[in-house]
Each structure stands twice: as C-alpha cells, then as structure tokens.
Amino acid sequence: MVRFRCLLPLTLMITVSPLVASGYQMETVAEGLEHPWSLAWLPDGRMLVTERAGRLRVIEDGTLQPDPVSGVPRAHVRSQAGLFEVLPAPDFEDSGWLYLSLAEGDSTSNSLLVVRGKLDGETLTEVEQVFRAAPERSTSVHYGGRMLFLPDDTMLVTLGDGFDYREQAQDNSNHFGTIVRLHADGSVPENNPYANGDGVLGEIYSYGHRNVQGIARDPETGLLWANEHGPRGGDELNVIQPGANYGWPAATHGVDYSGATISPFRELPGMQPPEHVWASAIAPAGLAIYRGELFPDWQGSLLNAGLVSRSVQRITVDEEGRITGEESLFTELNARIRNVRVGPDGAIYLLTDDADGKVLRVTPRD
C-alpha cells in the first residue's frame, strides 16, 4: 500500500481591473498563410512560421518565401489537427536542430508527434522522431502541441485530452492531458517528478490538463505560465509546478457546451486551482511574457492570444504570480488570434487564425 497526504490549496480570489492601453501601431509582415500557428526566429534573422495546413514557411528580409520548406513530415490535417509548433533548439547555432510538433496519422488513428531536423537551405534534413504521444487516438482535436525549452535545455511539450478521452487526463499511464518534459533527444530527465515510476510515465511533468495552447516562462520571476483551453466558462491560466495535478476533468469551472455538468467540483484537494478563470470563453491560444524594451509599461505582462475573444489579453501579475489586472488589446483587428510572440526586437507579433492568415508586428506608436 502506498500512503501519502496532500496539502490543500488556498482558494485564490482574483479581482482584475482594466488598465489603460499604451499607444501602438501595427504592420503586416506576411499574409496569405493558411491558419498560421507558430512563429520563431533564427539567429540569422529569418523567421519561421507554421501553417496548420502542414507547411513550414520562411520569412527572409521581411518577405514570405513562396515555397514551403521541404522534408517536413506529412501532418494529419483535419479540424484542429495539422502542423503546430516550430521551435529552434537553444543551441541552434551549434546544433542546427529545429523542433516541430504535428498531428500524424489519419482520422482513425493518429497522435501528436515531435520531430527534429536540420534546415539545409529550404529543406529539412536528418529528420528524426523525438517523441510521440501514446496511445493513438481517433479524434482530430485537443492536441496541445505547444513546446518550450527551459533554461536547463530540457523541453516541455503540451498534450491535450483528445476530447473523447478526457478522463484519461487523470490517468498517468498515458499522455492525454499532460505536459511532458524531455531532454532534447527525447529521453526522460532523471529529475522529472515521476521519473521513478509508481506506475506514472516518467516523462510526465504535470497533468490534469484539458488542452494547453500556450506556455511561457518568465525569466525574471522564474514562473512557468500556461493557459488552458477549457470547456464553456472554464478557460484557465495556470502556474505550472512539477508533479502537480491541474484537475481536469475532476475539477473545473466550466461546463460542457451542451450545458451538461462536467464535475460538481471547481476545486478539489490535491489539485492545483487555476490562477485565473475566464468565465466567458476567450479560447486561449498562444501565450507570451513581455520582457522586451519597446513597451516599458508592459514589462512582465502576460500576453494571451484569444481565438473567440478576437483579442490579446494583457494580464499583469506581481512577482509571486498573483494576477493584478487585465485588459483586452488589438480588438480593432476583429480577428481570431492564434499566437502572440515577442520578437528579438522587442516588437509583439501576432498570428491571425484564418484561411488567409497574417503575421502582424506591433510596435509603439511613433
């Protein structure tokens, strides 16, 4: 028999108040992208952007190159499935490794695959599998698919509940509804919270997630933030702790879109409550933390892309991760925002989720 105990989380009541928006201007960097999903910068100044339709595109000297990168594994493209994240390794200049996440398989059996390869001109070469979520699923929604390197060069990958498999988010013998932590080659770090078993997959870093669509680490506070696409009324913002259970679907503030109750519990002992819950759906997507120099007033703000909200939520937090305010930005676009990134130049970049999607660059008003 395994004996254990849990401490109870404190219930955290959050009051958010609107902030005054700074002035900014916006330019189109690229357009005609089919549901762009992820954006990254290479040390040589090139930008990479994924189209969920399965293409990896290059923006060079401010111009979208007409041909997609070849050699990218074929993605299962349907509903929410497709090519997701592009992420250069922290040692990209030396190693040349570029990481991609994608749905792979078909409508009857597919999974979230992470591969890495090296960019040789406009071709991805030496492509190898880093990770594949298990088991396979027959749905084409709720993949997670976000990736992030931590300062120790380990990598986090977010993995959704597959919608039809939501109870599996509380069963750690599979990958549904988890965030996994891997070495760059896909092996399991020995200091993972469950590396020593007890029936839990060693790569699991946190669990009880529904569909984490944005993850970002604040280098100043060290806090690891993730949003989570919840059910109706259950979109969340969490601080991720190793080993913690984020409760889905045993505890949630949301209800099914049918109106059916998912759980009578908003919180449960032993499960981490969210730092913030959006009572009306915003459908959070990408997440960034502003630590650039162009917007001094926004230092340390969380920038949360919203699909349904058709805006970016700028959320202010204190050093202990308590949320102190929230405002909606870029509502004038009236566009589903898939991702928000902060460029090396300190500008804010947005991806609009559209069959004719754009990369937009936001800078302070002249």
Added chain:
Amino acid sequence: MVRFRCLLPLTLMITVSPLVASGYQMETVAEGLEHPWSLAWLPDGRMLVTERAGRLRVIEDGTLQPDPVSGVPRAHVRSQAGLFEVLPAPDFEDSGWLYLSLAEGDSTSNSLLVVRGKLDGETLTEVEQVFRAAPERSTSVHYGGRMLFLPDDTMLVTLGDGFDYREQAQDNSNHFGTIVRLHADGSVPENNPYANGDGVLGEIYSYGHRNVQGIARDPETGLLWANEHGPRGGDELNVIQPGANYGWPAATHGVDYSGATISPFRELPGMQPPEHVWASAIAPAGLAIYRGELFPDWQGSLLNAGLVSRSVQRITVDEEGRITGEESLFTELNARIRNVRVGPDGAIYLLTDDADGKVLRVTPRD
C-alpha cells in the same frame, strides 16, 4: 500561492477467496431492543447498549434492565437519526466519563452531537458537550456517528455526508464526510494533520468519506480500518491515514441508486483508493477486529457487520493490510446486523437491526 504535489496511489487488485468457517454457537443476551446500535462494556462487567430510538440501556448480570438510563440528551429520532454510539473513556475507572454520539435537533436543522457524562446509578450526570458537527443539516441520514479511542487517548468521530451535502465531503471548511480527531475534552490535538490551518478545520483527521459506519484499530498491526457505506456498488473498506482524502464523491466505485453516474472516476491521483470494494451492496455497519482467544482461527480477522448482506463479513488481511480472503458468517440469522463487537471474554457479540432487536453472543461450538 500554495504549491504542492501528490504521489499517485498504486491500483490494488484484490482477489478474495472463501475460507472455511469455524464452528460456533449463539445465545441471546438481550432482546426487545428498538434498533440497537452500539454495545460497550464497563470494567465492572456491565454492558451498555444504545437503542437508536434514543435510549441507553444497561445489561447487568446477563439481564437487560427494564429502565433506560436517565439524563441522556434527547436525540432527534427519524430515518437513520437517533442515539448512536456509547463509548467509555479509556480511563473510565478513574474519570467515569462515558461518551455518547447522537443526532440532535429537528427535521429542519440538526447535527451530530458528541457528549460525555458520568453514570451515577441509572442516571447520566454532569453531561457536557464535547463536539458538534457544523454546519447544521436538514437531512436525517448519513451521520457517521462511530467513535473510537486511539492508544494516545485521543478520540476519532466519524461524520457522514448528510446525503444532500455530498460535495461538501471535499470541502474541509466543514465537517461533512470527515473523521475528526479530538482530545477527550473535545479540544484539537496539536499534532492533527491539519492543525495548522490552511483553511482546513484543525480537527479533521481524514476526509472524502460518505458515511463511515464502522471503525476499528488492530493493536497488533497498528492499522486503523474503517468501512464506508457507499452508493450502489461502492461499499468500501479503507485503511485510514492522517490527512488522507478518501475521494467521495469525486472518486467512487458506486453509482446512484437511480443508476446515475456520480463520478467517472473510480480513483483519482491524490485520493486514497479503498483496500476493498463490495461490488454488490452489503451496507456495512459496525466493524471489529478479532484479537480474542476463543476463536484462534480468526485471529486478526476483520469482522464487518452487514445490514443488506444480513451477515458478518470475516475478512482476513496480512500484516501490511492486504486483504487475503473473505467469508460470510451468521447468514442463518437472516437478520440485518448493525454492529459486531468482541467482548472482554473473547466472544463475538452481534446487534440485530430490528424494531425487536437482539444482542447475540457467539462462542465456539462446545
């Protein structure tokens, strides 16, 4: 923010096999008792028995005394409500304290009350409140009501979920669905698992219970066993650990009697799984551990009274609390068994749950 993590319980698969019953004989000690609930022995050889109808009775020299003890607080008697446990203090010979648990109040507002008093002839005197479960409730079912002294002279009291308040069993700012641990005077021991707050009531010892109707500690193994009256298909046997969450109603093997699902989870991380689940309802009531001398073959067996099973389950366990076998005893009575106790004489005593209930004494066949 409070950060924490939980280890996962191992899933424990239990195989029980029937055992060969020893020979025994049975005699009637007392009868004509209105739903007898609890039985206790005083150092002078007298036996005390409660009637759920609100009366405390004395059996002296093998004879049920005609008049109930006076001075007992008036119980709220309705449905499952009434007078429950009688329990002498461990230092009864010196202190004279006798503990009683009962439902107190009325059909619109009542609660589980623990009092103590001193037996002066046939009168309970110096009656004082030790504990009262909060908040009040408007139901007259699912009280818990069992009490047990531990070797350190602290006292456990089991508290039910009140049926209509089942979600409260996961909210530790109230007493629903908990086991509390108290000093003999009702004060909170400093070494209770939640004595230092975090919004949890300091008296809480374990939680996530539905309706613990039997609790017993094995002096040989030190294991603290409790049964739990579950929903349909969810009767449980648990080993109680300080601070642990037993899952109700977030995790249960049972369903509502309507057939409605209570939870999609049989187990959840951070919640203690039962040692045993009875898939068909037995409606467990009193629980004892046989450490007497009259039945050598039954040493260390758990004896679990069953109302619906109309029998006593004898369950064998190993020293680590793993269940190794189970058989049904006393089925020939065809009676709802409310309680099973082991007397100072090593005999097994049964209380039958009937308007004309009996105290029965079981000894080895001559």
